[in-house]
């Protein structure tokens with residue numbers, strides 16, 4: 001990207017084959033694993049937008065514009081008019097859950113969207129019924145699944161998910177899978193994840209290192225279906241599944257939707273760093289009362305979430321580069337399950353910073369957010385962009401789609417590469433990727449040509 005000019009004949013040679021991106025014709029099938037608060041808010045939201053009942057606020061694919069060429073060119077089309085994305089009218093939803101509730105019932109239970117809105121769409125939402133899930137309580141302690149698949153080993157369960165995907169494929173033109181299921185217990189990669197061969201043996205011998213989320217992901221990738229991971233679970237962040245993703249041209253991304261507190265962190269921390277302000281402490285606490293909060297009340301699931309939330313500051317501040325400013329940073333995160341609040345999470349951050357000559361200051365952030373209202377457009381965008389990646393020759397076989405880090409708390413990257421957490425760098429990376437695949441000049445913000 002460095003040194004690329006903003007436009008003009010000289011930089012035309014840098015243009016790559018935008019013509020190669022295949023059009024988004026026909027139906028896009030969206031397979032959602034876990035039809036709880038986020039999933040139902042996304043599905044009901046898409047239907048509300050399709051009916052003209054509401055606007056897709058928070059969705060970059062639906063509302064965002066992208067500047068092309070010079071600032072003086074006045075060319076800023078909507079992203080959805082610039083890249084060939086599936087139209088919302090062409091989305092068909094299905095999925096899995098450990099409970100039998102249809103999307104209407106599950107959305108009513110989640111209490112994110114008001115009753116009146118849901119009632120209007122009831123006949124449609126009732127038609128989306130989850131398939132029986134792959135589930136094992138060992139990996140999510142607080143849930144008791146009743147609507148689950150049976151099999152003699154994990155291989156058989158994977159084959160059943162593959163059969164579900166194949167059946168769905170007959171009804172649509174393309175498929176994407178997204179994990180909106182619960183946070184599983186904390187797991188680290190082990191020998192079973194080191195290669196695809198090991199993983200496939202592990203499926204047969206029921207290796208404990210293979211959690212249900214990995215079984216869905218494996219099935220998707222076997223079928224060439226892109227997979228997004230909205231939870232902090234290990235899932236596709238292993239050598240074995242990255243190998244499968246590349247082999248079958250099934251793009252992947254993860255982990256963990258970047259919605260409330262971490263979203264704010266990755267906005268504020270880059271600002272402190274840009275101004276060379278020190279940070280000695282960052283205390284973050286949350287109350288939430290939805291099912292996600294209940295699952296995270298289990299220490300082993302919380303550990304998975306905590307790891308995902310902790311990473312961002314360390315990478316943004318680069319304490320090894322700026323030891324006087326960030327070496328002694330004390331970072332603490334708490335999530336408290338508090339049922340009265342439901343999905344309306346409240347987050348507090350106390351940030352102890354210091355400036356000129358070391359004088360201390362404080363910043364307090366109190367975010368009264370709605371968890372799933374923030375997450376739903378992210379889930380939608382990930383689905384649409386992964387489908388775009390699958391239709392883009394240059395992206396489809398590279399495995400991890402790092403340009404989608406913008407949406408994720410703990411972005412997956414190639415081995416040995418540190419993740420980019422700064423929201424504005426992530427945003428530039430995403431938009432430059434779109435410009436690149438469409439054969440447009442990248443935007444570097446150098447801008448010297450305006451002063452020639």
Ligand SMILES: NC(=O)c1ccc[n+]([C@@H]2O[C@H](COP(=O)([O-])OP(=O)(O)OC[C@H]3O[C@@H](n4cnc5c(N)ncnc54)[C@H](O)[C@@H]3O)[C@@H](O)[C@H]2O)c1
Nearest residue numbers: 034036037038097133181182183231257259291292371375
């Ligand atoms: N809401 C947010 O802002 C947000 C942000 C970041 C990440 N997340 C993550 O997204 C996920 C979904 O969040 P939510 O608020 O919708 O939670 P939720 O509890 O409302 O929904 C999760 C659903 O997944 C189902 N499930 C669990 N294990 C399953 C399995 N093996 N197969 C199929 N279904 C399974 C549960 O029954 C439940 O219906 C969680 O992991 C959460 O941590 C949410």
